[in-house]
Amino acid sequence: MILIPAHGISRWSMSTRAEPGCEPRFLADRMLGRLARWLRIMGFDAAYASDVHDSEIAARAEKESRVLLTRDRELSMRRNISAIYVESDILEEQLADVLAHFGLKAHAEPVRCTECNGILTAVSAAEASAVLCYEIVSRFQLFYRCSACHKIYWRGSHWLRINDTVDRVNSLLASREHHPKSGRNGKVDEPGN
Numbered sequence: 001m002i003l004i005p006a007h008g009i010s011r012w013s014m015s016t017r018a019e020p021g022c023e024p025r026f027l028a029d030r031m032l033g034r035l036a037r038w039l040r041i042m043g044f045d046a047a048y049a050s051d052v053h054d055s056e057i058a059a060r061a062e063k064e065s066r067v068l069l070t071r072d073r074e075l076s077m078r079r080n081i082s083a084i085y086v087e088s089d090i091l092e093e094q095l096a097d098v099l100a101h102f103g104l105k106a107h108a109e110p111v112r113c114t115e116c117n118g119i120l121t122a123v124s125a126a127e128a129s130a131v132l133c134y135e136i137v138s139r140f141q142l143f144y145r146c147s148a149c150h151k152i153y154w155r156g157s158h159w160l161r162i163n164d165t166v167d168r169v170n171s172l173l174a175s176r177e178h179h180p181k182s183g184r185n186g187k188v189d190e191p192g193n
Helices: 030-041 054-063 091-101 134-139 160-179
Strands: 003-006 027-028 047-048 067-070 082-085 121-123 143-146 152-154
Touching: 027 054, 027 091, 027 121, 030 091, 047 054, 054 143, 082 091, 091 160
Parallel strands: 027 047, 027 067, 067 082
Antiparallel strands: 003 082, 121 143, 143 152
């Protein structure tokens, strides 16, 4: 991962950390939709720009004060935006790269809608039963509704797979804490390289 600072801002280093309660807001470009979805699963504000031109993505990142996540090196070097050039093709490494940069840990919390990035709120089983089938409502106690698109979520069997991915990401983060000067494959990650 390489972090490209906005024009006029001093170079960020891997020691930059988010202040508690002030987590970064992300904007993933069209090549990183899966990364955006997983950041949402982990409770982070991660917008996704799927079918827009690079100039529109850069303008949105600047306007909304979001860190742009991209696999496009040229886009990551645009002026007036903060961007992370994501090198890896492997989801767990992508997540670990982004989270490590901001000193964040992976966790799975039903906070954000994986479809639209809206905020989830707890709803009763009775409210969920208006949308879900009886078999699901009768098997689970906790339900969440997206405040924007109204999709209903619950912690079904897929939650075990989500937790497995979170555990793999946290293992990567822990291994990097033991070797803080090296990034993936033993390389030092520096902005602008």
